[in-house]
Amino acid sequence: MKSTKILLLLLTMSVSTAIAQQQKKTRINPKVTDIWVVFKTHFDLGFTDLPENVFKRYREEMMDNALAVIEKSATLPPEKRFAWTVSGWPLQAQILGPQQTPERRVRIEKAIKTGALVVHGLPFTTHTESLDYEDLVRGLGYTSAITRKYGLPMTISAKMTDVPSHSWVMPTLLHHAGIKFLQLGCNPASQYPRFPELFWWEGPDGSKILCNYTPLYGSDIRPTENWPCKNYLAMQMTGDNHGPPSSQEIDKLLAFAAKEMPGVKIHFGTLDEFTKAVLAEHPDLPTVKGDCPDTWIHGLQSNPEETKTARNVRPLESALDALNTQLNGWGIPTASVAEKLAKAYEQSLLYGEHTWGMNAEYGPRYSYGDDWKKWMQEAAAEPIPENGNYANLKNSDAHHTSTGSKRKWLHSYDEKRQYIRNTNDIVSKELPQRLDLLAASINKKGKRVLVYNPLPWKRSGMIEDPWKKNNYYYIQDIPASGYVSYSVEELKEQNITHSEQPSFSTPYFDVTFDLTKGGISSLVEKSTGRQLVDKSSAYVMGQFLHERFSTQEVDKWFNAYSRIKDGWGLNDLGKPGMLDAEKAPYLAFTPNAWKIDVARTNVSDIVTLTAVETAGHAENYTLTFTFPRNAAYVDVAWTVTGKTPDKQPEGGWLCFPFNVQQPTFTIGRPGGAINPATDIIPGCNRYLMAVNSGVAITQPDKSGMALASADAPLISPGEPGLWKWDMDYVPTTPAVFVNLYNNMWNTNFRLWQDGSWSESVRIWPVDKGTSTVANLVQHSWETRLPLLTGTAEGAAGKLPARQSGVAVSGTGVLITAFGENPDGNGTILRLWEQAGISGIRKVTFNDQKKIKSVVPIDLRGNKTGAAIAVKNGSFDFQLGKYSPASFQLVYQD
Known part of the structure; x- marks a missing residue:
C-alpha cells in the first residue's frame, strides 16, 4: 500500500496531477x-x-x-x-x-x-x-x-x-x-x-x-x-x-x-503580486x-496534560513581560527577558502547529485489544538508541511490524509534548524569580507574601498559602496590574472542620450532592431563590462521564464527514480494525457510588468526592468542589489517578446541566464572543470547539449561568460532541460539557491517554440584566490568569506595601504585551479588547520614568498614526470592540 505521504501528493494539487485533471476540462x-x-x-x-x-x-x-x-x-x-x-x-x-x-x-x-x-x-x-x-x-x-x-x-x-x-x-x-x-x-x-x-x-x-x-x-x-x-x-x-x-x-x-488557454497571460509569481493585482x-x-470552529480541534485533548500546561502558561507569558517592565519602572533593575520570552513564544507556537507526532501508519493504527497490547510491549522492549538519537532509526510500518522502530514513532509524540514543556520551563523559572524580587523590595520586614494581579483591572480572589499547602486566603481589592503585601501576622489561619453531610449552606448557595452520580443535584442561589441545576437532566452538575464508542458511532461520523471513503481517507479519519459494535458496544460510564468529605473553613467550603469503584477505567477518580465564602462561584476539579490506556475510541467529560429557560449560548472564542445559532459558517464544527474565555447560557432577562476552565480548552454546547458532525446542529439544551480527554482521530494525534492529572472548571451565576459578554470575559480571565504570589524574608525594601501598575479603564481589555519591542527597539504596550465594547479607554501608567507619549503601531511594529501625548501618566484613545491596539512608548529625555 502506498504511504499517506504519496497518496496526499496524488490527491492534492501537485503540478503533474493538476495537468491530468485539467486536460479533462473544456470550458x-x-x-x-x-x-x-x-x-x-x-x-x-x-x-x-x-x-x-x-x-x-x-x-x-x-x-x-x-x-x-x-x-x-x-x-x-x-x-x-x-x-x-x-x-x-x-x-x-x-x-x-x-x-x-x-x-x-x-x-x-x-x-x-x-x-x-x-x-x-x-x-x-x-x-x-x-x-x-x-x-x-x-x-x-x-x-x-x-x-x-x-x-x-x-x-x-x-x-x-x-x-x-x-x-x-x-x-x-x-x-x-x-x-x-x-x-x-x-x-x-x-x-x-x-x-x-x-x-x-x-x-x-x-x-x-x-x-x-x-x-x-x-x-x-x-x-x-x-x-x-x-x-x-x-x-x-x-x-x-x-x-x-x-x-x-x-x-x-x-x-x-x-495550448489550452491562448490569450490568457500566465504569471509565475507570489501571493503578494496576485493580491495587488486583484485589489486593483x-x-x-x-x-x-x-x-x-475547527473540525480537527478534538486533537488538543489527545494530550490533556500538555494542553493543560499550554492553557495555564500562555497567559503567564504576557504576565512575565509586563511584570519585568513594571519592576524596572518601579526602580528595581532586572535583566532583559526578551530573548527568553521569544523562545517561550516560539515553543508555544510549535505546540500549536497542526501536526502532533508522526503519521499513525508508522504506529499501531490497525491494532486493538490484545494486538495493540502486544505492539506496545514490543515497542517497550526495543532498546533506546545510543545518546537518545532517534533521527537515524527506520520508521516502523503498520503492515510489517517486525521491521523498523516502534520507539521512534512513540518518541515523536514526546517531541511534540516537549515544546510546551519548554515554554513552561522558561516561564516557571523567570516569573517566580521576579515575584520574589518584588516581595523583597517591599517596605515590610520579616516573613511576607506578595500578591500580584496580572490583569489591568482591580480584583479580589483566593491564594494558596505559599508556606502551608491546602491553606488558603481571600485577598480583596488588588490594584490593576499591581500588588499588595502581607506579613505572616496579617494573614489569618484557617479553622477547619469536617463532615460527611451531602447538604449544607454557604453564604451564597444552598447545596445538595448526589452521591450516586457524583455531583451537585441542587444548587440554589440564596439572593434570588433560583435553582441553578437542570433537574430534568440525566446528569448532575460536575458529574464525570466516560464514553467508549463503537463502530456504529465511528462509522456514522465517518460517512457524514469524510469526503474520501477508502484508502488513506478511511485510515486517517476512520478507525479500521475496531471490534464490531456487537462485541464492543457503546458505553457511557459514571462511577455509581462516591464517598464525601466536607471541609469547612473561614475562607471556603471544600467538598471532596472519591469514587468507590472505577470499573477498571482508572485506579481512582476524585472530584473537588470549592465554594469560596467571599465570592459567588464554584470551582470543580476532576482528578484521575492511573488512567487505564485504551486504544478503543473514548472520551471523558465534566457535565454542567444548567436550569436556564429559552437558552441563548454565548461562547468566548478567539477573536470574539459568538452565538452558535447564528455565527458559525456552515460546514464547520458545531459540536466541539475551543474557547478563549468561557461559555454563558442566559435567559431572555439575561440571567443564567457561565463557566470557564483554566485547564481544559474544549467544550461541547448542549450535548457531548465527540464523533458528531452535521451542517445544521444548534444547541437547545442548556448544558455545557467540558472535554477532559479523547483519542478521536487516527492519524497523528495521540491514540490513547494514560497517567494521572487534573482539570478544573469554574461556574458562576449570571445576574439579571448583566452584560453577558463583559461578565463572561471578566470572570473567565480571572479564572485563567489567577493572582500570583512571591515571598521574602529579612530586611525591608523601599516600595510601598500596596501599589497600582498600568491600568485600563473599565474591564475586559487584556494587556497582551508590555515590554521590549519584538519588532525593533524600545518598549511596547499591546491591548486587546475582549468584551465587545467600543469606546474611549484611558491607560494609566505608574512609572518612575516619565513617559512622554505613545506612538500607535500595528501588530508587526509599523507606525500607523501620530503620537499621543501622555499627561499626568495617562492617555486616552479610541478602542474598537474586539480590536487590538499597540503603542510604542516614548520616554522623556
Whole structure:
C-alpha cells in the first residue's frame, strides 16, 4: 500500500496531477485575463518523519532542488521565472538557521533578495483557536524579521493548508498587521466551511481581509467556472514536506497553459503580486462575517496534560513581560527577558502547529485489544538508541511490524509534548524569580507574601498559602496590574472542620450532592431563590462521564464527514480494525457510588468526592468542589489517578446541566464572543470547539449561568460532541460539557491517554440584566490568569506595601504585551479588547520614568498614526470592540 505521504501528493494539487485533471476540462472562464501561478509545498512539523529530519530536508535537499529551478529560470522573462513560497518559521529558523552551510546561505539570500524565494505572512499552519492572542501576534514576526533584514517590503499575504477551518480571529489579526489577503486550502478528505471562492472575511471587530478558500490544498491553473475577477490565483501545491516541483513539471504546466488557454497571460509569481493585482480591480465580492470552529480541534485533548500546561502558561507569558517592565519602572533593575520570552513564544507556537507526532501508519493504527497490547510491549522492549538519537532509526510500518522502530514513532509524540514543556520551563523559572524580587523590595520586614494581579483591572480572589499547602486566603481589592503585601501576622489561619453531610449552606448557595452520580443535584442561589441545576437532566452538575464508542458511532461520523471513503481517507479519519459494535458496544460510564468529605473553613467550603469503584477505567477518580465564602462561584476539579490506556475510541467529560429557560449560548472564542445559532459558517464544527474565555447560557432577562476552565480548552454546547458532525446542529439544551480527554482521530494525534492529572472548571451565576459578554470575559480571565504570589524574608525594601501598575479603564481589555519591542527597539504596550465594547479607554501608567507619549503601531511594529501625548501618566484613545491596539512608548529625555 502506498504511504499517506504519496497518496496526499496524488490527491492534492501537485503540478503533474493538476495537468491530468485539467486536460479533462473544456470550458475557460471568459472573465479571466491573467493567471498568477504560485508554487508552495505543505509544511508539516514532523508527520512524515521526526521534525529534525524534516528540518534537515528543508535546509538541504529541498533548498537544493528549489535553488536549481530558481537559478535555471533566472534568465527567463520576469513572469516566467520560478518563485517558491515558504512559511515564515521554517525559512527564518531552519533554512536560514545556524545549521545552514555558508555556501548554500549565500544562494538562499540571493534568491530572497531577488524575490525568487518568497515568504508569506504566517509561521506555518496552526490549530488557530488553540492559541492565545500574543502567541498569534509573535508568529507574524518570523516573516517581518526576514523582510526587515533584507530590505524587502512587508508581506501583505498569508497562507495555511490542511486544517479545514480557523477561528475568525484571523481577519482581525491579519488586518491589524497590514496583511490584506489570506489563502486557505483544506485537507482533501475533510469537510470544510462553505465559503464563497473569493470573498471578504469580516472579523468580529469589523475589519476585513480578502480571502480565497479552496476545498483542496490549492487550485488548478485553469480558472474555475465562476471565478469573479480578471486575475485568477492558481495555487500550485505539492504534498506534505514534498518540496518544489521539478523543471520538467513546470515546463509541462506552461505548455498546457499555452495550448489550452491562448490569450490568457500566465504569471509565475507570489501571493503578494496576485493580491495587488486583484485589489486593483476593486472587485465586487460578498462579505462573510462568521466563525469557523475547527473540525480537527478534538486533537488538543489527545494530550490533556500538555494542553493543560499550554492553557495555564500562555497567559503567564504576557504576565512575565509586563511584570519585568513594571519592576524596572518601579526602580528595581532586572535583566532583559526578551530573548527568553521569544523562545517561550516560539515553543508555544510549535505546540500549536497542526501536526502532533508522526503519521499513525508508522504506529499501531490497525491494532486493538490484545494486538495493540502486544505492539506496545514490543515497542517497550526495543532498546533506546545510543545518546537518545532517534533521527537515524527506520520508521516502523503498520503492515510489517517486525521491521523498523516502534520507539521512534512513540518518541515523536514526546517531541511534540516537549515544546510546551519548554515554554513552561522558561516561564516557571523567570516569573517566580521576579515575584520574589518584588516581595523583597517591599517596605515590610520579616516573613511576607506578595500578591500580584496580572490583569489591568482591580480584583479580589483566593491564594494558596505559599508556606502551608491546602491553606488558603481571600485577598480583596488588588490594584490593576499591581500588588499588595502581607506579613505572616496579617494573614489569618484557617479553622477547619469536617463532615460527611451531602447538604449544607454557604453564604451564597444552598447545596445538595448526589452521591450516586457524583455531583451537585441542587444548587440554589440564596439572593434570588433560583435553582441553578437542570433537574430534568440525566446528569448532575460536575458529574464525570466516560464514553467508549463503537463502530456504529465511528462509522456514522465517518460517512457524514469524510469526503474520501477508502484508502488513506478511511485510515486517517476512520478507525479500521475496531471490534464490531456487537462485541464492543457503546458505553457511557459514571462511577455509581462516591464517598464525601466536607471541609469547612473561614475562607471556603471544600467538598471532596472519591469514587468507590472505577470499573477498571482508572485506579481512582476524585472530584473537588470549592465554594469560596467571599465570592459567588464554584470551582470543580476532576482528578484521575492511573488512567487505564485504551486504544478503543473514548472520551471523558465534566457535565454542567444548567436550569436556564429559552437558552441563548454565548461562547468566548478567539477573536470574539459568538452565538452558535447564528455565527458559525456552515460546514464547520458545531459540536466541539475551543474557547478563549468561557461559555454563558442566559435567559431572555439575561440571567443564567457561565463557566470557564483554566485547564481544559474544549467544550461541547448542549450535548457531548465527540464523533458528531452535521451542517445544521444548534444547541437547545442548556448544558455545557467540558472535554477532559479523547483519542478521536487516527492519524497523528495521540491514540490513547494514560497517567494521572487534573482539570478544573469554574461556574458562576449570571445576574439579571448583566452584560453577558463583559461578565463572561471578566470572570473567565480571572479564572485563567489567577493572582500570583512571591515571598521574602529579612530586611525591608523601599516600595510601598500596596501599589497600582498600568491600568485600563473599565474591564475586559487584556494587556497582551508590555515590554521590549519584538519588532525593533524600545518598549511596547499591546491591548486587546475582549468584551465587545467600543469606546474611549484611558491607560494609566505608574512609572518612575516619565513617559512622554505613545506612538500607535500595528501588530508587526509599523507606525500607523501620530503620537499621543501622555499627561499626568495617562492617555486616552479610541478602542474598537474586539480590536487590538499597540503603542510604542516614548520616554522623556
